[in-house]
Amino acid sequence: MVSLLTIFYLLMLLFYIVTSIFIAYHLAKFALVSGVKFIVLGLFSFISIWLILSNMTIFFSIDWADLIYQLTNIS
Amino acid sequence: MSIFTSFHFDGQTNDEEVLSVIHRHWLNILASFVPVIAMSFLLFFGSSYMPELFPSLRQGEGLKLFSLGKNVFAMIIWALTFLIWIDYYFDVWIITTKRIVDIEQKGLFSRKVSEAKYDKIQDVSTEVSGILQTFLNYGNVMIQTAAEKEKFAFTQVPNPYGIKDTIMKLQKSHEHHP
Numbered sequence: 001m002v003s004l005l006t007i008f009y010l011l012m013l014l015f016y017i018v019t020s021i022f023i024a025y026h027l028a029k030f031a032l033v034s035g036v037k038f039i040v041l042g043l044f045s046f047i048s049i050w051l052i053l054s055n056m057t058i059f060f061s062i063d064w065a066d067l068i069y070q071l072t073n074i075s
Numbered sequence: 076m077s078i079f080t081s082f083h084f085d086g087q088t089n090d091e092e093v094l095s096v097i098h099r100h101w102l103n104i105l106a107s108f109v110p111v112i113a114m115s116f117l118l119f120f121g122s123s124y125m126p127e128l129f130p131s132l133r134q135g136e137g138l139k140l141f142s143l144g145k146n147v148f149a150m151i152i153w154a155l156t157f158l159i160w161i162d163y164y165f166d167v168w169i170i171t172t173k174r175i176v177d178i179e180q181k182g183l184f185s186r187k188v189s190e191a192k193y194d195k196i197q198d199v200s201t202e203v204s205g206i207l208q209t210f211l212n213y214g215n216v217m218i219q220t221a222a223e224k225e226k227f228a229f230t231q232v233p234n235p236y237g238i239k240d241t242i243m244k245l246q247k248s249h250e251h252h253p
Contacts, residue, residue, distance in 0.1 A: 016150060022183045023157045030165050030186075032082045032096060044157055051150045058143045067136050 002064045009059055013052070020048045084169055084176065086188070095170040095241060099231045100213035104163040111155050118148050158183070168229050170241060175218065177227055193249035195222040199242050201235040218242065 024045060031037030082093045122145055131137040165180040175196075179187040196218055203214035214235040218227035232238060 016154065019154055019183075023154065023161065026161050026165065026183060027157075030085075030180075032084055032167070034083070035081065047153060051146065051153060055143070055146045055150060058139060058146055062139045062143065063136055067140065070136075 001068055005064055005068075013056070017052065020044075020052075024048075082169075084178070086176075087171070088173070091174075092172045093169060094172060094245075095238070097168040097170070097229060097232050097238065099163060099166065100211065100233045102207070102211060102213070103231050104159065107159045107163065108156075111152055111159065114148065114152050114155075118145060118152065121145070121148075168227075168232070170238075170245070172245075175227060175242065177229075189223070189227070191218060191220040191222045191227055193242075193246045195220045196242070196246050197221055199239050199246075201239045203235060212236075216242075 024041060027041045027044060028037065031040070082096055084093075087093070125141065126132045129137075132141040162180060162182060165178065165186070167178050167180075169176040169178070174190045174192045176188065176190045179185075179189075198219040200217045200219075201214060202217065203209055203212070208214050211233075212235075213231060213233045216229040216232060216235045216238050218229075219225065220227060229235070229238060
């Protein structure tokens with residue numbers, strides 16, 4: 001159960017990372033003003049990487065086996 | 076000299092100057108951002124009040140699960156913000172000294188670039204209809220051309236009458252000095 005959850009999570013994370021790469025590509029390739037391009041691209045990349053890393057940290061710090069056990073016992 | 080000298084687009088020639096860069100009216104992006112603003116409020120108030128309502132979210136695995144939920148919500152808001160921004164900011168009309176360039180951006184995977192030279196323009200008309208459009212001075216500018224793309228439409232753009240005047244002036248100056 002936990003391994004299934006982890007695979008699903010990693011797939012969702014991969015989808016998010018690919019979407020973020022496409023967004024960054026557009027910001028870099030089609031920007032009309034180069035000065036603004038670097039600021040927006042830097043801001044987007046920094047916050048996105050921070051969000052992804054913090055998300056992974058939180059996800060892998062959770063004891064999913066225990067949590068699932070507790071939830072199934074309640075129901 | 077134009078204020079758009081720092082602007083540059085793919086296919087711009089060395090002797091071509093950008094005179095105007097037109098995006099849709101700000102009301103348009105505001106409407107697109109309503110779900111994002113609502114989600115941000117939900118995240119903010121959810122972070123404050125959910126632990127009050129559900130004490131199990133204040134400690135242990137419950138707290139971690141709640142933090143994960145908030146983080147996922149923030150990630151969605153962040154990506155949505157930029158997806159909407161790309162759709163708005165890169166959907167643009169550029170008026171240069173030589174031509175009009177229409178860049179249509181629809182999401183991440185649809186981008187269409189077309190252009191019309193001033194000597195190909197046959198007719199320019201504007202359309203401002205509705206209370207909001209009249210008061211906020213935004214609407215559509217339609218250009219009939221003899222080019223490959225017969226109709227150019229600047230949709231929901233600010234100051235449509237000013238845009239029409241600019242195009243007509245440029246068209247006339249090209250008639251006299253082609």
